[in-house]
Amino acid sequence: MKTEKEPAKASAKPKVAFFDFACCEGCQLQVANIGEALLDVLGAIDVVEFREVMSEKYDKAYDIAIIEGSITDFHAEERLKAIRARSKVLIAYGACAAIGGVNGMKNSFDLDEIRASVYGSDYHLFDSTPTRPVHQVVKVDYTVNGCPIYPPELIEVLKHALRGLPYTVPDKPVCSECKLNENVCMYERGVSCLGPWTKAGCNSWCVNNGNICYGCRGEVKNPAKAAASDIISKYNLKPELIKGKFDMYNKCKEGDNNGDHK
Amino acid sequence: MNYHILKKSELDWFIKKLSRKMKVCAPVAKGHGSFAFKEVKSAGEIALSYIPTILPPKKYFMPPREKLLDFDLSGGKPSDTAYLEAVKTALFGVHTCDLAGIQCLNMVFAERPRDYNYLLRKESIFIIGLECNAYCDGYASCALVGNHNPNGGYDLFFTDLGDRFILHVGTQKGEELAEGLGLARAVPADMVALAGVRETKKAVFRNEIGVGLRNLPGILAGSVDSEVWKDLGERCVSCGNCTNVCPTCYCFDMADTINLDMKTGSRNRSWDSCQFESFAAVAGGENFRAERAERQRHRFYRKFKYPLNKFYRSFCTGCGRCTRTCMAKISLKDTLKALAAG
Numbered sequence: 001m002k003t004e005k006e007p008a009k010a011s012a013k014p015k016v017a018f019f020d021f022a023c024c025e026g027c028q029l030q031v032a033n034i035g036e037a038l039l040d041v042l043g044a045i046d047v048v049e050f051r052e053v054m055s056e057k058y059d060k061a062y063d064i065a066i067i068e069g070s071i072t073d074f075h076a077e078e079r080l081k082a083i084r085a086r087s088k089v090l091i092a093y094g095a096c097a098a099i100g101g102v103n104g105m106k107n108s109f110d111l112d113e114i115r116a117s118v119y120g121s122d123y124h125l126f127d128s129t130p131t132r133p134v135h136q137v138v139k140v141d142y143t144v145n146g147c148p149i150y151p152p153e154l155i156e157v158l159k160h161a162l163r164g165l166p167y168t169v170p171d172k173p174v175c176s177e178c179k180l181n182e183n184v185c186m187y188e189r190g191v192s193c194l195g196p197w198t199k200a201g202c203n204s205w206c207v208n209n210g211n212i213c214y215g216c217r218g219e220v221k222n223p224a225k226a227a228a229s230d231i232i233s234k235y236n237l238k239p240e241l242i243k244g245k246f247d248m249y250n251k252c253k254e255g256d257n258n259g260d261h262k
Numbered sequence: 263m264n265y266h267i268l269k270k271s272e273l274d275w276f277i278k279k280l281s282r283k284m285k286v287c288a289p290v291a292k293g294h295g296s297f298a299f300k301e302v303k304s305a306g307e308i309a310l311s312y313i314p315t316i317l318p319p320k321k322y323f324m325p326p327r328e329k330l331l332d333f334d335l336s337g338g339k340p341s342d343t344a345y346l347e348a349v350k351t352a353l354f355g356v357h358t359c360d361l362a363g364i365q366c367l368n369m370v371f372a373e374r375p376r377d378y379n380y381l382l383r384k385e386s387i388f389i390i391g392l393e394c395n396a397y398c399d400g401y402a403s404c405a406l407v408g409n410h411n412p413n414g415g416y417d418l419f420f421t422d423l424g425d426r427f428i429l430h431v432g433t434q435k436g437e438e439l440a441e442g443l444g445l446a447r448a449v450p451a452d453m454v455a456l457a458g459v460r461e462t463k464k465a466v467f468r469n470e471i472g473v474g475l476r477n478l479p480g481i482l483a484g485s486v487d488s489e490v491w492k493d494l495g496e497r498c499v500s501c502g503n504c505t506n507v508c509p510t511c512y513c514f515d516m517a518d519t520i521n522l523d524m525k526t527g528s529r530n531r532s533w534d535s536c537q538f539e540s541f542a543a544v545a546g547g548e549n550f551r552a553e554r555a556e557r558q559r560h561r562f563y564r565k566f567k568y569p570l571n572k573f574y575r576s577f578c579t580g581c582g583r584c585t586r587t588c589m590a591k592i593s594l595k596d597t598l599k600a601l602a603a604g
Contacts, residue, residue: 037522040521040522040523041522043522043523044522044523044524155522156519159519159520159521159522159524162524163520163524171538171539171540172500172501172502172535172538172539172540173499173500173501173502175499175501175502175503175589176501176502176503176506176535176538179316179317179501179502179503179506179507179587180317180326180327180506180532180533182292182298182316182317182321183316184292184293184294184296184316185587185589187589188294188295188296189294195501196499196501196589220500221539222500222539224498224499224500224501224554224590226496226497227496227497227498227499227589227590230497230589230590230591231499231589231590234589234590234591235589
């Protein structure tokens with residue numbers, strides 16, 4: 001009897017839906033651009049909603065909901081909660097969803113002031129809240145950091161989710177991977193880089209291609225606070241420069257309770 | 263073993279001959295005063311005068327990321343196949359500090375349980391050393407550990423004698439290559455010149471910290487609670503640069519990865535670092551070295567204390583890479599001097 005049931009079960013692939021909130025949809029583009037591996041991904045899952053590549057909608061429960069973007073108004077909060085209620089597993093992907101990302105810069109200003117600057121004098125007609133990453137609104141099961149996401153990591157997380165295994169985001173600085181790639185340190189090139197404080201897992205993608213680390217994957221759990229002054233003095237930098245660079249992606253960190261974010 | 267001579271004008275011919283037999287890797291300038299071992303096809307690409315490369319040649323012996331086996335769960339019983347990628351390679355221009363590093367790794371990985379991936383790959387690598395006639399820079403501490411002169415660990419060893427190199431043959435493989443290329447045997451005048459280089463080095467290379475290597479295990483044993491570690495702990499970034507660039511740090515992490523078919527996959531290892539907070543964390547939430555100070559202390563003990571007791575040799579090769587790469591200016595020499603001063 002068991003042998004008869006197996007084929008039917010195998011064909012019922014997990015239903016996966018992609019959603020976007022406040023973001024540039026660049027992470028969806030990354031998924032669509034995965035290349036050959038996309039065929040393997042589509043062999044393992046059944047994509048039921050994905051606005052950027054298909055128009056179909058789905059009205060049943062999702063096995064996995066993959067959320068892009070940060071939550072910046074009440075409407076988005078309600079929509080996210082509804083998706084969470086329909087999903088067995090929820091993955092936050094991309095810096096906006098994972099840590100708030102560049103949308104978090106909004107939180108550096110007084111809310112009404114920033115609303116007036118964007119919407120003009122009738123700003124009160126437009127719903128707006130301080131920017132929050134997904135985990136500050138609903139429970140998140142898996143996180144894929146990065147702006148944009150590093151496709152191999154998304155596939156790794158997806159495989160963990162499909163097998164029901166926990167995924168551990170590396171909690172060591174980007175330098176650890178950068179060194180393995182034998183890049184000349186950005187500081188030696190006379191440029192300040194956020195690698196020493198930013199979570200690895202991207203294989204130092206930006207530095208490999210001649211750019212600095214912008215801190216898009218978020219800060220490691222226990223960043224080297226005192227060490228920063230040694231680095232700043234060794235390379236003759238200004239502390240405000242590092243802080244300013246950090247706030248570009250990491251402003252929403254202030255909303256985390258005791259760094260409980262994955 | 264014999265000594266041969268290679269004129270400097272013949273180096274390009276030598277590299278090209280060698281690269282027909284196997285992949286040749288040598289130090290290459292990367293700009294901003296940095297160097298890296300890379301594949302070369304001619305002598306012109308090689309930086310004969312170089313400070314230690316970003317990563318030591320250990321990257322060829324134990325790649326930063328390495329597949330160990332493929333597995334398949336689709337049958338009734340899981341099956342696996344060992345995997346080894348080993349390309350016949352010649353490393354040219356390996357300094358004596360890095361030769362010592364490879365010797366240390368050889369000892370570690372030959373211990374039981376033997377590491378067959380390391381030991382088998384090692385057999386495919388031909389090592390050509392290159393003597394340092396002067397210090398590479400002020401970060402090195404090779405005289406402290408006696409690595410400023412060659413102590414074996416090579417197939418061939420080059421010493422610069424001005425217009426020519428004198429080659430010491432270290433192994434049968436080295437002899438076969440030198441004889442096969444028809445390299446001239448060294449004459450007594452060459453041996454006199456070599457002795458002259460070594461004599462000059464005696465005055466140049468001096469114990470860099472003024473404390474004998476043999477005293478260090480005792481000094482470290484007595485400094486468990488030293489304030490020096492507290493100071494290092496406050497400055498350390500925990501980026502793992504010091505261990506990644508160390509020629510003798512060999513700790514690795516292993517993980518199984520499954521393919522999207524959810525049936526096949528592979529077991530892989532990658533370099534790990536005792537400087538990461540997660541390194542000594544175990545199930546139940548305990549972390550044996552939760553503080554940066556403890557992790558830095560551990561690093562020094564693993565270079566100057568534990569291996570001296572176990573293998574009777576220093577696992578610091580004196581290359582100076584850890585100090586050179588540290589963004590927080592943690593200096594190996596200054597740390598040892600501070601500990602010795604108590």
